[in-house]
Amino acid sequence: MKDNNPTYGYFFAEPGLYWLMLAGSYLGLSYGMFSFFVTMFIYYAVYKFCDRLNNPSAAFFTVFAFLGYFVFTEWVRQGLAISIIMLSIKHHEKDHYVRFVLSVAVACLFHASAVVALSYLLISSKSRLRMKMFLIIASAVMFSAMLIIYNPSVTANLPFIGAKVTAYSSLLLENNDGFWKYILSSKVVFAYLIILVMLYSQARKYNSLFSAISAIYFMLLTRFVSVLIRVRYILVPVFVVSMDEYLTDKGRGFHTSLPI
Numbered sequence: 001m002k003d004n005n006p007t008y009g010y011f012f013a014e015p016g017l018y019w020l021m022l023a024g025s026y027l028g029l030s031y032g033m034f035s036f037f038v039t040m041f042i043y044y045a046v047y048k049f050c051d052r053l054n055n056p057s058a059a060f061f062t063v064f065a066f067l068g069y070f071v072f073t074e075w076v077r078q079g080l081a082i083s084i085i086m087l088s089i090k091h092h093e094k095d096h097y098v099r100f101v102l103s104v105a106v107a108c109l110f111h112a113s114a115v116v117a118l119s120y121l122l123i124s125s126k127s128r129l130r131m132k133m134f135l136i137i138a139s140a141v142m143f144s145a146m147l148i149i150y151n152p153s154v155t156a157n158l159p160f161i162g163a164k165v166t167a168y169s170s171l172l173l174e175n176n177d178g179f180w181k182y183i184l185s186s187k188v189v190f191a192y193l194i195i196l197v198m199l200y201s202q203a204r205k206y207n208s209l210f211s212a213i214s215a216i217y218f219m220l221l222t223r224f225v226s227v228l229i230r231v232r233y234i235l236v237p238v239f240v241v242s243m244d245e246y247l248t249d250k251g252r253g254f255h256t257s258l259p260i
Contacts, residue, residue, distance in 0.1 A: 045083035
């Protein structure tokens with residue numbers, strides 16, 4: 001596949017996992033043992049993230065509903081990036097913004113999509129105004145990204161980014177069934193629309209849902225172009241935190257604990 005597609009290597013340009021593999025090789029770890037440690041780190045991060053919430057069982061279920069099948073089993077680089085973000089959310093909540101940004105930078109070494117986690121600085125709020133600001137900014141950014149994906153020549157001269165965009169654009173054109181056909185045939189798009197309407201109807205009483213609305217809206221936008229789908233998973237942690245606050249505010253939290 002790599003020989004037939006000269007842009008193949010640009011999908012894996014982030015060095016984080018490669019550096020870990022070099023470290024594993026230096027320590028004499030077999031591939032199976034290396035994979036075991038990587039998987040254990042991912043599940044440790046998920047456990048620590050969920051266990052500190054008010055409704056950890058609901059959080060655990062939600063995390064795996066979104067991420068369990070693909071991200072934590074096949075898309076290992078992004079799984080590691082999201083795990084680092086999960087562990088770093090505590091820095092954001094404590095207003096340790098420098099630590100949070102540095103953690104996101106480390107996550108970006110494993111998958112460039114982790115940069116989207118910087119949006120937590122805007123959407124992790126119970127402010128309706130900040131939610132509206134994010135919806136506008138997200139719409140502008142995502143539609144700009146769509147235009148660039150369909151017209152990769154715009155960023156062709158930019159280092160790293162240009163090659164990455166060209167690679168994803170080539171993948172899109174190879175598998176493209178048409179913009180509107182893709183959207184209208186996607187059951188996930190309609191599922192997100194239904195969830196968005198349900199959340200918005202409840203947000204009139206519970207402002208803890210503003211972050212969840214922002215997250216789901218962003219996930220909806222990423223479904224409009226197939227090659228952007230993986231970007232949506234970065235906002236799953238903030239969605240889970242928002243829903244946890246909603247369940248607590250509503251008084252229907254499970255208040256269970258995860259088994260050790």
